[in-house]
């Protein structure tokens with residue numbers, strides 16, 4: 145085995161997907177507490193009285209207590225190197241999450257035991273399903289009254305089509321959490337809580353006889369339920385199964401099992417295919433795929449960091465690689481592994497790892513970097529915007545800064561800039577998946593470019609991808625407006641479904657396609 149293949153086989157590149165408030169930050173912190181943290185890249189954000197962590201660099205993020213930007217953290221467990229990539233929880237940033245999920249090889253779906261599968265969890269699950277990303281399910285907050293375990297497994301099956309395979313099962317109803325049945329060993333693990341969950345909970349192991357003597361019906365029920373649910377999983381194909389764990393992230397219960405499971409069951413760095421569908425094997429020369437671009441992380445230096453996932457080969461700081469989209473050389477002298485305010489220079493990295501490339505003005509989400517043999521990975525398709533506004537600078541003397549700022553936010557994928565022939569460049573249309581993206585735009589325009597923004601509402605809510613031939617006809621219609629995205633694709637904007645339907649019925653030859661990748 146070559147060193148690259150060996151290093152790649154140790155990597156587990158994962159993201160946690162969940163609805164806001166399910167406990168993702170708490171779980172991320174708990175994972176770091178258990179594992180040997182190698183570097184911090186701001187994957188966790190402090191809440192609920194815990195110390196703030198590095199992703200809190202963005203003022204708006206702090207004010208709202210949500211994670212808007214994504215970064216990664218790397219840590220080691222049992223010889224494996226886990227790259228935990230952060231995803232924003234709020235649905236308004238689902239396009240960002242979609243891009244992040246293109247960089248991971250598996251996902252942890254975190255579910256609140258009282259709430260089950262919530263809307264945002266399902267949206268993100270669908271993205272994982274479309275990308276074929278395997279999922280580990282964690283039922284969190286078992287220390288609080290919630291739903292019945294079997295009921296949650298039914299919902300999981302019905303709504304995701306996945307067959308749950310219990311790895312642990314709770315002893316005691318939610319809210320009366322005595323401990324966990326470890327399905328593989330058949331033993332019970334009883335947890336001793338530590339105050340506030342600030343350190344790792346200590347564990348006793350009880351034999352089945354001891355567990356039954358102490359917990360009676362609660363133990364036998366756990367045992368029987370896990371067996372019933374597990375029987376179905378034994379018959380299902382591996383791809384249809386989701387391993388399931390129960391726990392309470394806030395008390396550090398079940399976290400160790402999750403780490404062990406990530407090491408034993410989550411895929412190692414997966415071989416990536418290029419835009420023609422050909423594999424780039426892990427031991428080919430270096431290649432990487434940009435999934436996120438972020439500026440303004442360090443207020444002292446107005447720089448732009450591109451986050452890339454390594455797909456093949458060894459990365460060494462200082463190497464000169466090729467930027468596939470421009471054909472130009474790209475120097476990696478400023479590669480960093482640590483993002484947020486806390487940065488460290490990265491010297492080498494392997495498939496599955498995430499690198500932050502500083503001063504990466506030419507890189508955009510979806511771009512490829514490679515060494516020696518050329519490769520281009522598939523681009524990331526933009527989401528269908530659903531909210532549209534016109535942006536104006538309230539200070540006409542700062543028009544140049546306005547243009548530059550809007551262009552940069554478009555390149556980063558913060559918002560989609562839509563050019564319309566009907567309107568000038570002074571008042572571009574901005575398209576967003578969620579309205580909070582506009583707040584990010586206004587906030588960053590003001591802070592980074594010193595340009596206060598005013599908004600004009602637009603009546604549109606639907607976008608359809610169209611082509612040049614259809615535009616000839618559509619441009620004459622009053623019921624829609626044609627705009628062009630910065631990648632050259634054309635969209636027709638409609639104010640409601642009816643107008644679209646009528647137009648389609650009268651002009652069946654027109655291309656009006658629902659954009660793919662829409663959440």
Ligand code: GDP
Nearest residue numbers: 164165166167168169170191285288392393394
């Ligand atoms: P996020 O929005 O998904 O990142 O959720 P947080 O990690 O911020 O958690 C949301 C709330 O749930 C916080 O008040 C946490 O303390 C609480 N929480 C997280 N995990 C647990 C758990 O296992 N049990 C209980 N009772 N509360 C939890």
